[in-house]
Amino acid sequence: MPLMILGALTIxxxxxxxxxxxxxxxxxxxxxxLGHDGKVAIAESLAIVGSIAxxxxxxxxxxxxxxxxxxxxxxxxxxVGTYAGAWLSRLxxxxxxxxxxxxxxxxxxxxxxxxxxxxQRT
Numbered sequence: 001m002p003l004m005i006l007g008a009l010t011i012x013x014x015x016x017x018x019x020x021x022x023x024x025x026x027x028x029x030x031x032x033x034l035g036h037d038g039k040v041a042i043a044e045s046l047a048i049v050g051s052i053a054x055x056x057x058x059x060x061x062x063x064x065x066x067x068x069x070x071x072x073x074x075x076x077x078x079x080v081g082t083y084a085g086a087w088l089s090r091l092x093x094x095x096x097x098x099x100x101x102x103x104x105x106x107x108x109x110x111x112x113x114x115x116x117x118x119x120q121r122t
Contacts (some may be wrong), residue, residue, distance in 0.1 A: 022049030038094035
């Protein structure tokens with residue numbers, strides 16, 4: 001239980017501090033720290049991160065810091081993609097899902113590192 005609380009606090013802290021990292025932190029905590037099955041952890045991370053994001057969004061929305069047009073244009077296709085990905089996940093072994101997850105994490109880190117160091121082309 002203390003490990004679960006520590007993991008949850010860390011995930012919440014990173015979401016609040018940098019606005020991202022939800023699933024990138026949540027899935028490994030659920031799988032490797034708490035021993036959850038990979039497929040279950042992926043589904044749980046959607047619910048956990050979605051709940052945290054929704055509750056946190058309320059304060060930003062009240063302060064008029066949410067661009068609802070962006071929410072619609074990014075959110076609607078994202079929701080469709082999430083349903084498609086969830087359906088597709090039934091056909092993909094958990095080992096491949098977790099490997100793809102790690103590859104996406106590494107690519108995201110690489111892109112962010114390049115941009116942070118001014119290596120982007122304009």
